[in-house]
Amino acid sequence: MLKFSFSFPGKVILFGEHAVVYGEAAVASAISRRMFASGKIYPSNKSFVNVTFEDKVISYDPFDNVHKDNRTTYYMIRSAFDGLVPKNYQLDINIIQDFPTGGLGSSASLCACMAAIASKISNGNLSHDFIFQRTKELEKFYHGNPSGIDPATVVYGGGIKMENRTLKQVKLPEVPLLIVGTNRERNTKAAVSHVKDLLTQYPKVFKPLIKSMGDITNSFLESKDSDKKQVMHDLFYPAHCLLSSFGLSCHESEDIVKIAVNNALSAKISGAGMGGIMLVTGPDVEKKASLFSKYNVVAASIGAEGMREEPINFE
Missing domain, CATH: 3.30.230.10 (Ribosomal Protein S5; domain 2)
Known part of the structure; x- marks a missing residue:
């Protein structure tokens, strides 16, 4: 055995x-x-x-x-x-x-x-x-x-x-955040296709936005580890606005953003958008999970360990 x-x-x-x-x-x-x-x-x-x-x-x-x-x-x-x-x-x-x-x-x-x-x-x-x-x-x-x-x-x-x-x-x-489900099922294929259509039809408008998304990623990664918690808070909302400008937000996503902003937090779409999940960060974010009680909320932190072989404690 x-x-x-x-x-x-x-x-x-x-x-x-x-x-x-x-x-x-x-x-x-x-x-x-x-x-x-x-x-x-x-x-x-x-x-x-x-x-x-x-x-x-x-x-x-x-x-x-x-x-x-x-x-x-x-x-x-x-x-x-x-x-x-x-x-x-x-x-x-x-x-x-x-x-x-x-x-x-x-x-x-x-x-x-x-x-x-x-x-x-x-x-x-x-x-x-x-x-x-x-x-x-x-x-x-x-x-x-x-x-x-x-x-x-x-x-x-x-x-x-x-x-x-x-x-x-x-x-x-390790930076704490909340993962908030919008209760709206995402459609990755539709979202990717929608972005592609906008870039094809209006490249002068939307290509600079794509570039800005990449710039946000690099700004976050280039920041000091000691600053990353604050940088996440600073950049979540502009990153969300860029995704929203492609029509990737929804009523629930905007409601989550509003709740976050009104309580000194910052939120953004994570993933394909058009539903799915939102990320929320900011000061004392773990203590503010109840603000999003009408949604599915999971408290977690980033920077976690990968593969782990666990102790065997079962018969």
Whole structure:
């Protein structure tokens, strides 16, 4: 029997969303909220893989080529453990996450968990570079041709800068923030297409705005660690206004911004926009979470640790 336990953080885009598509700089950060995956592989009278989530279970015989589940996650998991579960062995995995699904990198965190477990029960290679590459491959089940920024952020932790499709690790201090859900489901594909249309139709108007988004990212990253908390507060609102100028805001997003500004805080869209999540920062932000009580609020901090092998404390 082999037992295992891993955790990976969620992630947020701090600055540069959408602009990164056009070669400008963006930065993502691992957050202190995590996904945990624990379990064991052991001899059994049958061959089986069981992955238990809080709201669903995925089970299959790894030697049965008939696929009885059409969910993307099922195919990702089958790919992760293809050829790794021996005959008459059972693999049990339990997944728990303390952050909501949608906009916080949960698919990358899940792929990273599967990649780490697959490596643990096979070749034992738990280097960050190896797990990142495997995670990026598995995330293709969800995002086709992912940029790699989400897998890099959850595996390496801290911050990841992306510019011209090149990824670079950056050190970020732990700065508290609130992640506020707008209760409006985001549509990434529609948002990306909308931005592209505006840039095509009105390049003289919107290309400078894309450049400004990248400039904001670089201004944040070039600031001293001791200043980053204040710089985040200073730059969240202008970054939000730039995204809003592309029509990426919504009534709920603007309401969250208004509440923030009226209480000495600063807020911005994070991710695709047109719904999804907002980030809120500023003085004593953790103590002001109740101001956003009509929305889904998660308190977290940026600059969190990436892949972590956890103590095994289960039977």
